[in-house]
Structures are given as C-alpha cells and as structure tokens.
Amino acid sequence: MTNENHFRFSTTLEVRWRDVDALGHVNNAVYLTYLEQARVHYLRELGLVTGGPDDIGMILAEVTCTYHSPLEMAEQVTTWIRVAELRNSSFIFEYRMEGEDGRLAATARSVQVCYDYETGHSVPIPARWRETVTAYEPALGGGE
Amino acid sequence: MTNENHFRFSTTLEVRWRDVDALGHVNNAVYLTYLEQARVHYLRELGLVTGGPDDIGMILAEVTCTYHSPLEMAEQVTTWIRVAELRNSSFIFEYRMEGEDGRLAATARSVQVCYDYETGHSVPIPARWRETVTAYEPALGGGE
Amino acid sequence: MTNENHFRFSTTLEVRWRDVDALGHVNNAVYLTYLEQARVHYLRELGLVTGGPDDIGMILAEVTCTYHSPLEMAEQVTTWIRVAELRNSSFIFEYRMEGEDGRLAATARSVQVCYDYETGHSVPIPARWRETVTAYEPALGGGE
Amino acid sequence: MTNENHFRFSTTLEVRWRDVDALGHVNNAVYLTYLEQARVHYLRELGLVTGGPDDIGMILAEVTCTYHSPLEMAEQVTTWIRVAELRNSSFIFEYRMEGEDGRLAATARSVQVCYDYETGHSVPIPARWRETVTAYEPALGGGE
Numbered sequence: 001m002t003n004e005n006h007f008r009f010s011t012t013l014e015v016r017w018r019d020v021d022a023l024g025h026v027n028n029a030v031y032l033t034y035l036e037q038a039r040v041h042y043l044r045e046l047g048l049v050t051g052g053p054d055d056i057g058m059i060l061a062e063v064t065c066t067y068h069s070p071l072e073m074a075e076q077v078t079t080w081i082r083v084a085e086l087r088n089s090s091f092i093f094e095y096r097m098e099g100e101d102g103r104l105a106a107t108a109r110s111v112q113v114c115y116d117y118e119t120g121h122s123v124p125i126p127a128r129w130r131e132t133v134t135a136y137e138p139a140l141g142g143g144e
Numbered sequence: 145m146t147n148e149n150h151f152r153f154s155t156t157l158e159v160r161w162r163d164v165d166a167l168g169h170v171n172n173a174v175y176l177t178y179l180e181q182a183r184v185h186y187l188r189e190l191g192l193v194t195g196g197p198d199d200i201g202m203i204l205a206e207v208t209c210t211y212h213s214p215l216e217m218a219e220q221v222t223t224w225i226r227v228a229e230l231r232n233s234s235f236i237f238e239y240r241m242e243g244e245d246g247r248l249a250a251t252a253r254s255v256q257v258c259y260d261y262e263t264g265h266s267v268p269i270p271a272r273w274r275e276t277v278t279a280y281e282p283a284l285g286g287g288e
Numbered sequence: 289m290t291n292e293n294h295f296r297f298s299t300t301l302e303v304r305w306r307d308v309d310a311l312g313h314v315n316n317a318v319y320l321t322y323l324e325q326a327r328v329h330y331l332r333e334l335g336l337v338t339g340g341p342d343d344i345g346m347i348l349a350e351v352t353c354t355y356h357s358p359l360e361m362a363e364q365v366t367t368w369i370r371v372a373e374l375r376n377s378s379f380i381f382e383y384r385m386e387g388e389d390g391r392l393a394a395t396a397r398s399v400q401v402c403y404d405y406e407t408g409h410s411v412p413i414p415a416r417w418r419e420t421v422t423a424y425e426p427a428l429g430g431g432e
Numbered sequence: 433m434t435n436e437n438h439f440r441f442s443t444t445l446e447v448r449w450r451d452v453d454a455l456g457h458v459n460n461a462v463y464l465t466y467l468e469q470a471r472v473h474y475l476r477e478l479g480l481v482t483g484g485p486d487d488i489g490m491i492l493a494e495v496t497c498t499y500h501s502p503l504e505m506a507e508q509v510t511t512w513i514r515v516a517e518l519r520n521s522s523f524i525f526e527y528r529m530e531g532e533d534g535r536l537a538a539t540a541r542s543v544q545v546c547y548d549y550e551t552g553h554s555v556p557i558p559a560r561w562r563e564t565v566t567a568y569e570p571a572l573g574g575g576e
Contacts, residue, residue: 013446017472018315018465022308022361028204029180029306032173033450040449040506060172064208073310074472157302161328162321162461164454166505171450177306184305184362217454218328316492317464324461348460352496 005096006139007080011041015075025070026077032063035095035108038079042093046132057117061090063110069103076100083133086140089114089122091133149240150283151224155185159219169214170221176207179239179252182223186237190276201261205234207254213247220244227277230284233258233266235277293384294427295368299329303363313358314365320351323383323396326367330381334420345405349378351398356391363388371421374428377402377410379421437528438571439512443473447507457502458509464495467527467540470511474525478564489549493522495542501535508532515565518572521546521554523565 002008013034021027043049071077078098085092095108116123134140146152157178165171187193215221222242229236239252260267278284290296301322309315331337359365366386373380383396404411422428434440445466453459475481503509510530517524527540548555566572 013448016445016465017468018309018317020310021306022310022312024310027180027306028207029173029176032176033448036171036173036449044506060211062208062210063172064206066206067204074476157304160301160321161324162453162459165450166452166454166456168454173450177304180305188362218332315468316495317461317468320461320464324459348499350496350498351460352494354494355492 002082002138003080005080007082007096008136008138009042009045009082010078010080011038012076012078013037015071015073015077017073019071020073025072028065028067031065031067031071031097031106031108034077034079034097035063035065035081035093035110038081038095039093039110042081046136048129048132057115057123059113059115059122061111061113063108065106065108067106069099069105071097071099071105077105083137083140084109086125086130086133089124091125146226146282147224149224151226151240152280152282153186153189153226154222154224155182156220156222157181159215159217159221161217163215164217169216172209172211175209175211175215175241175250175252178221178223178241179207179209179225179237179254182225182239183237183254186225190280192273192276201259201267203257203259203266205255205257207252209250209252211250213243213249215241215243215249221249227281227284228253230269230274230277233268235269290370290426291368293368295370295384296424296426297330297333297370298366298368299326300364300366301325303359303361303365305361307359308361313360316353316355319353319355319359319385319394319396322365322367322385323351323353323369323381323398326369326383327381327398330369334424336417336420345403345411347401347403347410349399349401351396353394353396355394357387357393359385359387359393365393371425371428372397374413374418374421377412379413434514434570435512437512439514439528440568440570441474441477441514442510442512443470444508444510445469447503447505447509449505451503452505457504460497460499463497463499463503463529463538463540466509466511466529467495467497467513467525467542470513470527471525471542474513478568480561480564489547489555491545491547491554493543493545495540497538497540499538501531501537503529503531503537509537515569515572516541518557518562518565521556523557 015026019026019030080096082094083091084094090111090113093110097106099105113122114125159170163170163174224240226238227235228238234255234257237254241250243249257266258269303314307314307318368384370382371379372382378399378401381398381400385394387393401410402413447458451458451462512528514526515523516526522543522545525542525544529538531537545554546557
C-alpha cells in the first residue's frame with residue numbers, strides 16, 4: 001500500500017528551464033512550488049477540494065525543506081506526500097522528493113491550519129477530512 | 145547597533161504583482177526568494193562576495209519559514225537577517241520579515257554549508273569569513 | 289515633461305537573484321513581469337486603479353518584447369511606460385527598459401482591452417480613463 | 433505529418449498553482465515560460481542541443497504573444513512549435529498554445545539569433561542546423 005517510507009501518494013513533474021537558477025540547479029524556492037503541487041494533487045486525490053487551494057480553508061503555517069541533492073534541468077521529479085499527523089485544528093504533511101534516478105533530492109515537512117475565512121479564526125479539522133485522511137493513511141491507523 | 149531582535153542588517157523590496165497567487169497574497173514559495181535576496185545583500189554588505197551566490201562556495205542545506213501574516217500586493221517588505229551561529233563548516237542565518245506597517249510577516253532560519261566545488265566536499269568556514277562575521281554580529285561576541 | 293522618447297513615467301526595480309536563469313542573465317519571461325510592474329505603477333499613478341489589476345476591467349491581449357541587451361543580477365532596472373494610442377475599446381502601452389547605466393535593455397508594446405467581467409464582453413474605454421490619460425500624455429494631444 | 437496549422441511537434445505541461453496570479457488565471461509572463469519549454473523540447477527532439485539552452489549559441493531577440501483565452505489551474509497545456517523561417521543568422525519560431533479542451537489559448541512568434549559567445553557576434557545558422565530543420569519542417573521545403 002505504501003513505499004518503505006509510508007507514502008501512498010506521489011506526483012511527478014518536469015523541471016522547467018525557468019526553475020533553474022544561475023548556479024545551474026533548481027532554485028531553492030522552487031522546491032516549495034513542487035511541494036505545493038504535491039499538496040494540490042493529494043487534496044484533489046482524496047476529494048477534499050474541488051478546485052484549487054482557495055476552497056479548502058487551509059493556511060500554510062510553516063514549512064521546512066532539507067535539501068539533499070540538486071535537481072537538474074529537464075529532470076522528472078517525483079514528490080511523495082502524506083499526512084503524518086492530525087491535530088485538533090492543524091495537521092502535518094511530510095514529503096520526500098526524488099530525482100529521476102530515484103535519488104533523494106529533498107525531504108520536507110509543513111504545518112497547515114484549518115481556517116474559517118468568514119470569521120477569521122482557525123477551526124477544528126472538519127470531521128469529513130479527518131475520516132477521509134485517516135482511512136487513506138495507514139500510518140494514521142486507517143489504511144484499507 | 146541592532147534592533148531588539150539583535151538584527152543589524154535588513155533589506156527592503158517591493159511585492160510584485162507576480163509574487164501574489166490566486167489567494168491574493170504573496171505565495172509561500174516567494175518568501176524564500178525574499179530570504180534569498182536578504183542573503184545576497186548581507187553577503188555583499190560584508191564584502192564576502194563580489195558577484196552573486198555562485199562565487200561564495202556556499203550550499204543551502206535547510207530552510208524553515210514560519211508564516212505569521214500575509215503580505216499584500218505592492219507592500220514594501222523588510223527582511224532582517226543575521227548570522228546566528230557559526231559552526232565548523234556550516235552556519236545559521238536567522239530572519240525576520242516585516243510588512244510595510246512593521247507587523248511580523250514571517251520568521252525563518254536557514255543552514256548553509258561551505259563547499260569546495262572543485263573537490264566536491266564541504267570545507268571549514270574560511271578564517272576571513274569567520275572574522276568578518278564575528279566582528280559584524282554583536283551577538284556572536286564581536287560587534288563594534 | 290517627457291524624455292526624448294516621449295515618456296513621462298517610469299518605475300525602477302532591482303533584479304532579483306531568482307530572476308536570473310542558468311545563462312546568468314534575467315530570463316526572457318521575467319521581462320514581462322517588469323512590464324507588468326510598470327503597468328501597475330502607471331495605472332496607480334494616474335489614479336485609474338486603487339488596488340491591483342483586478343479592479344481595472346482590463347485584459348492583456350498582446351505583448352511584444354524586443355530584447356536589446358541582457359540584464360544582470362542586482363541591476364536597478366528602469367522601465368519607462370506611456371499610453372501611445374487610445375482606440376475605442378483598447379489602448380496601447382509602449383515601454384522602454386533601461387539598465388542601471390542607462391543602456392537600452394528592451395523595448396516593448398502591449399495591447400489592452402477594456403472588459404466588463406459581468407457581461408463577459410469588451411467595452412469602450414471609460415470616459416474618465418480617456419480624459420485622464422489624454423491629459424497626462426502630451427503625445428496624445430493633452431499634456432500640462 | 434503535421435496538423436492543420438503545419439505543426440509537427442508539441443509538448444504538454446501542467447499548469448502549476450504558482451503559475452496562476454491573483455486574477456485566477458495563468459499570468460501573462462508565464463506563457464513565455466511555456467514557449468521556452470516548447471523551444472527546449474523542440475531543440476532536443478531534433479538533436480540540436482544536448483543539455484539546455486546554454487549550449488546552443490542562440491539568443492532570443494524578440495517575442496510576440498497574443499492571448500486568446502485564459503488558462504486555468506491544473507490544465508494540461510499543449511504548445512505546438514515549428515520553425516517558420518530560416519534567415520541568414522536568425523530564424524523564426526511560431527507557436528500555438530492550446531488548453532486541455534483543445535481551445536486556442538495563445539499564438540506566438542519569436543526571433544532567435546545564432547550567436548558566438550566567444551567572439552560576441554552573431555553568426556550564420558550552422559549548416560547542420562539548417563539541414564536538420566529543413567528536413568524536419570515540411571513547410572520549409574523538406575518534410576519526409
């Protein structure tokens with residue numbers, strides 16, 4: 001169900017020429033764009049959103065990215081993503097980014113807070129989200 | 145010499161229309177571009193580099209960004225930066241990003257490793273760097 | 289009132305490290321971001337918009353950019369902009385982009401169409417816009 | 433061999449969340465990044481380059497992009513590209529960008545100049561390039 005790092009889901013994209021900076025590798029900020037793409041696809045895969053991030057009532061509170069090896073022009077980059085922890089009103093994504101040859105390019109972790117834009121306050125994770133994610137992520141106690 | 149957070153140096157830039165995403169605020173990945181600009185200016189201010197990041201033999205190993213408040217289109221954003229720790233072959237930058245009204249927008253921390261591109265290995269922080277940074281950063285024991 | 293190329297208005301920005309691509313110069317697509325910044329500032333200067341491009345009912349229909357010389361990391365880039373022609377429901381911006389030393393970096397031209405998002409159709413240029421722009425641009429018959 | 437617009441070659445990419453601006457559509461500058469990706473893939477397909485644009489001795493002199501319809505988040509965008517004209521030291525690319533449903537999103541045209549970075553002057557199109565492109569592009573008199 002999952003790979004050896006407990007990830008079930010991944011998304012792959014191609015490094016664009018524009019992603020590369022003057023040092024000849026993918027710029028450090030662009031890794032966060034790759035993580036963002038992984039989040040968008042994961043949330044869509046689980047049916048938690050219909051359009052883009054704007055309808056999910058979710059705020060990115062923190063991200064840590066550890067760079068392990070440079071990514072090259074035109075590489076196919078695969079980003080594994082999973083929910084590693086569900087708290088009351090926030091949850092944790094973990095990521096593993098791999099180059100085309102499978103080498104580790106980066107690991108990352110982000111904190112998201114569920115948010116009600118109307119009231120301007122954080123809110124508990126919706127029950128439907130909690131159930132869906134728990135059922136999907138075996139390491140959270142659900143699985144298939 | 146420093147502000148209340150021990151920062152002596154800051155750089156200010158304007159939020160571009162392109163920095164803003166579909167949610168109407170500066171995209172999370174763009175914060176890392178702002179941090180990068182702060183690094184470039186800091187290193188130039190201290191005379192540690194002449195051109196761009198490519199002549200400094202420095203690799204970004206990890207970055208953590210904590211998002212405190214959204215940045216708006218056309219805001220003037222000020223990023224404070226300081227070297228918070230000098231290790232053997234790596235050092236730590238700390239950052240404080242403020243919106244135009246002085247509110248806290250983000251805090252961040254990054255780890256850089258000194259690197260010899262010819263041998264492909266990390267190297268100790270050059271003595272000149274260590275002296276220059278220690279003299280510049282009062283919290284490291286130097287100061288003016 | 290205007291420089292020798294009939295421009296009254298310009299805006300200056302700094303090349304960011306992220307703007308530069310693997311060839312060591314500002315990437316071609318980023319020039320369009322600089323043009324966009326010039327539009328945003330011009331429209332605000334003339335009081336035609338209050339916030340960002342989203343409240344102006346204006347669609348970019350075409351842009352041509354001619355590249356004259358590369359822009360380098362950390363350069364201060366000045367983009368001159370003027371309305372060169374007012375048609376019925378569209379108008380033309382012309383641009384002249386200069387490097388820090390005053391050399392010509394690019395010239396450009398873009399076509400904008402006034403648009404009613406509610407009806408989904410193009411609309412004539414609002415009378416207030418026409419008057420304001422004509423009064424501001426001497427080459428259009430107005431001037432001070 | 434070609435579609436009705438005389439294009440033999442296309443490349444497809446996915447709109448990233450980061451490509452979209454505050455108006456909810458792909459930002460105008462990002463279209464040039466899509467065109468750039470099409471150039472990179474075309475040049476590689478024809479064996480004219482081995483790595484990225486940096487080894488091709490080619491300078492982008494001008495680009496015109498005509499915007500026909502907005503591109504949405506997560507769309508698969510196909511960019512058709514062909515060499516439309518070979519001059520002495522420059523050549524013309526034409527492009528047709530289509531949304532996921534096949535609708536026309538943009539048309540574009542760019543001028544490239546062959547360039548010797550060592551001497552700093554433009555040079556005639558290399559004979560091998562001329563032969564390869566002529567053989568590939570039926571509208572240029574070659575074809576299969």
